[in-house]
Structures are given as C-alpha cells and as structure tokens.
Amino acid sequence: MNDTKTRTIGKHSLHPIGLGCMGMSDFYGAADDAQSIRVIHRALDEGLSHLDTADMYGVGRNEELVGRALKGRGGQAFLATKFAIQRGEDGSFQGISGRPEYVASACDASLRRLGVDTIDLYYQHRVDPQVPIEDTVGAMAALVKAGKVRYLGLSEASPETLRRACAVHPIAALQSELSLWTRELEETSLVACAQLGVTFVAYSPLGRGFLTGALKSLEHLDPSDYRRTNPRFQADAMKTNLALLSELERVAAEKGCTTAQLALAWVLSRGEHVVAIPGTRSVERLEQNAAAADVTLSASELARIDALAPSGAFAGLRYPEPMMALLNG
Numbered sequence: 001m002n003d004t005k006t007r008t009i010g011k012h013s014l015h016p017i018g019l020g021c022m023g024m025s026d027f028y029g030a031a032d033d034a035q036s037i038r039v040i041h042r043a044l045d046e047g048l049s050h051l052d053t054a055d056m057y058g059v060g061r062n063e064e065l066v067g068r069a070l071k072g073r074g075g076q077a078f079l080a081t082k083f084a085i086q087r088g089e090d091g092s093f094q095g096i097s098g099r100p101e102y103v104a105s106a107c108d109a110s111l112r113r114l115g116v117d118t119i120d121l122y123y124q125h126r127v128d129p130q131v132p133i134e135d136t137v138g139a140m141a142a143l144v145k146a147g148k149v150r151y152l153g154l155s156e157a158s159p160e161t162l163r164r165a166c167a168v169h170p171i172a173a174l175q176s177e178l179s180l181w182t183r184e185l186e187e188t189s190l191v192a193c194a195q196l197g198v199t200f201v202a203y204s205p206l207g208r209g210f211l212t213g214a215l216k217s218l219e220h221l222d223p224s225d226y227r228r229t230n231p232r233f234q235a236d237a238m239k240t241n242l243a244l245l246s247e248l249e250r251v252a253a254e255k256g257c258t259t260a261q262l263a264l265a266w267v268l269s270r271g272e273h274v275v276a277i278p279g280t281r282s283v284e285r286l287e288q289n290a291a292a293a294d295v296t297l298s299a300s301e302l303a304r305i306d307a308l309a310p311s312g313a314f315a316g317l318r319y320p321e322p323m324m325a326l327l328n329g
Contacts, residue, residue: 005293007275009050009121009199010151010172014078016268016293018050019043019286020203020279021066025058026091028209029222031281033065040069042283044076046290052175052203052277054082054125055110059091063113071115080173080201081110082125082155085326096326098128100139107143123153123175127328133157133164141169153201158329159192166196175277178202178270180211180248180263181232181241182318183311186270194273202267205276207232207314211263212285213249216242229320237316247308257295260285264292266305 006013024036040051053062063081070077083106086094097106103124110119122143124136143149151172154165165171174193176185179202193200208227209215218228218238227233232241245259252262260278267276278289297305317324 007199007272009078009201009275010170012078012120012151014050014275015046015048015290016275017048017264017290018052018078018080018201018275018277019048020277021051021053021062022057023279024281025062025065027057027226028281029225033068036065036281037069039281039283039286040066041073042286044073046287048286048290049076049078050080050275050277051077052080052201053114054085054123055106055113056082056085056087056125059087059089060109060113063110067113067115078120079114079116080121080123080153080175081114081119082123082153082175083107083110084125084128096126096128098124098131098133098136100131100135103136103139104143107148111148118147119149121151121153121173122149123155123173124157125155126326127154127157127161129328133161134168137165137168137171144169155203156327159188161328162189162192162196162198166198171196171198173199173201175201175203177204177318178267178274178276179205179207180266180305180309181207181244181314183309186311190270190274194271198273200271200274202270202274202276205267206260206263206278210241210245211248212258212260213245216245230316230318231320232314232316232318234316237314240315244309244313248305251301251304251308255295255297255301257292258288260288261292261295262297262305264289265295265297266302268293269297269302 140152153173155175249259252259
C-alpha cells in the first residue's frame with residue numbers, strides 16, 4: 001500500500017478502499033462462505049484492512065463469518081460493524097432501536113459473534129426517530145470508555161443529527177450511500193463531514209454492482225437477490241440507466257481503466273475525507289477495486305463525468321419506499 005494514498009478514520013490510517021462484507025451473507029443471493037473468507041484474507045494481504053459488516057446482515061451470520069475469517073489474523077483488520085436495525089430470525093424487519101440499554105446489549109452480541117475484544121468502528125446503522133441522538137450517542141460513548149469500541153460512527157444521518165452527535169462525543173465516520181448514481185449528499189453531508197472532521201464512508205460506491213457494467217439484465221440474478229425489487233433495476237429505469245452507463249463505459253475505456261475503477265476514483269475525488277467500501281465476493285474484483293486508488297481523474301475528466309451523470313440523472317429511487325422512509329433527514 002502506498003502511504004501517500006492512505007486516508008484516516010479517527011487516528012487510524014487506511015487504504016482508501018475497504019471491503020463491504022454484506023453481500024457475503026445477505027441480499028444478493030446464495031454465497032460460498034469459504035470463497036468469502038478467501039476474499040477477506042486477500043483484502044488483508046493487499047492492505048485493504050477496513051472490513052465493514054453489521055449485526056443485521058444475515059441476522060448475525062455475516063459477523064460470524066467475518067469473525068471466522070479473522071481467526072489467526074489478529075490486529076490486521078480495521079473492523080467496523082453496526083447496530084439499530086432489528087430483524088427476526090426469519091429476516092423480517094422488526095424496527096429500529098437507539099435505546100441506550102439496547103446499544104449495550106447489541107455491542108456485546110456483536111463482540112461475541114466477531115470473536116474480538118474491541119470493535120474499531122461502531123455505527124448506529126439507522127437513526128431511531130423515537131430516541132434523541134444525544135441519548136444513543138451517550139450510550140455509545142460509554143462503550144468507548146469501557147474499551148469495547150474505539151471509534152463511533154453514524155449511518156445515513158442528516159448533517160443536523162451529525163452535529164448534535166458530535167456535541168456529545170467525537171464521531172469518526174458517517175457512512176452513507178455515495179456513487180455516480182447517488183450524488184444527493186455532495187452538497188450536504190459531504191460538506192458537513194469536512195467541516196466537522198468526520199470521515200465520509202461511501203457504501204454502494206458501485207451502485208449495487210450496476211456501475212461495474214456486469215449487470216445489464218436481472219435474468220441471471222438469484223431469485224432472492226434484493227436488486228430484483230430495487231426501483232433502479234426495474235424495466236423503465238433500467239433502460240435510462242443503461243444508456244448513462246454506456247457513456248461512462250466510453251470514458252473508462254479512453255482512460256484505460258474499468259468502469260468500476262472509474263466510478264471508485266470518482267468517489268475518492270470527492271475529498272480527502274472520503275473512503276469507499278465496495279462489496280465483492282470475487283478476489284479478482286477485489287484486486288481491481290484496490291487498484292482504483294491509483295486512478296487519478298483530471299479536472300477535464302471530472303467535468304466530462306459531471307456532464308454525463310449529474311446528480312439525479314439515474315432513474316428510480318435508491319431504495320423501495322419503505323426503506324427510504326428509514327433514512328434520517
């Protein structure tokens with residue numbers, strides 16, 4: 001890893017590209033645990049130490065998988081997980097909780113599943129509208145004092161909520177969706193993070209795989225794949241979005257990189273306080289993603305991308321309506 005390319009979360013230096021582990025256990029169809037562990041090991045070998053999971057991914061199974069992968073690799077990972085979205089054993093959505101007593105029990109459960117004594121970065125996955133953010137972050141701060149957590153984070157929190165949280169305890173990271181097809185936060189959360197000294201962790205930086213160029217039809221997706229119900233992958237939206245993708249593919253070809261690398265380089269160009277956590281179950285894709293940190297976009301190239309894919313250009317909501325309702329602000 002080139003030290004000149006590292007970025008920070010809290011006081012921790014990291015490769016700008018991390019690894020989102022969600023799809024190894026949930027939402028994108030069946031996965032092979034042994035293959036997923038190979039991908040995690042390769043990520044660590046390549047210096048991509050930032051691993052992102054959550055207690056709701058696979059209803060705890062993803063944390064357990066990451067925990068198995070980390071056995072014998074002590075201290076090599078910067079481990080991030082989340083609490084707040086509650087699911088039943090059958091995967092059903094049970095609500096969101098930011099209650100202080102729940103924060104403590106959720107953390108203990110995550111520590112057990114992960115097989116670690118300390119979580120590097122602990123996020124509130126979604127803001128609980130029924131509990132003041134000050135109360136939730138106060139309970140999270142107690143975890144730091146107890147040595148169970150190093151840094152605190154929020155996910156999909158508004159700038160106002162972020163500022164209120166920072167007044168209680170330093171917030172090291174805000175994780176929200178950011179990509180060429182989800183640019184809405186550029187003038188709000190990205191700016192607030194820069195002002196507050198918070199790292200912006202971009203999830204779904206490849207548009208749930210769409211911006212790789214490998215998903216031009218839903219035909220071969222697993223029947224349980226979440227993208228089959230995502231508004232941006234439905235017929236009318238897909239037609240619009242594929243036309244935009246073809247233009248980006250042309251830019252990438254001229255640049256001599258993959259479309260995924262172009263998309264990741266664009267995310268990293270949003271500021272030195274931005275890191276990305278693309279998910280993958282492929283070693284080859286992982287290595288391609290890592291190399292995106294070496295792709296530098298010129299001012300003219302960025303202007304061209306802006307002209308082709310301005311904010312709001314891609315069609316469809318980024319989540320179905322019930323999931324959109326869970327976003328803060």
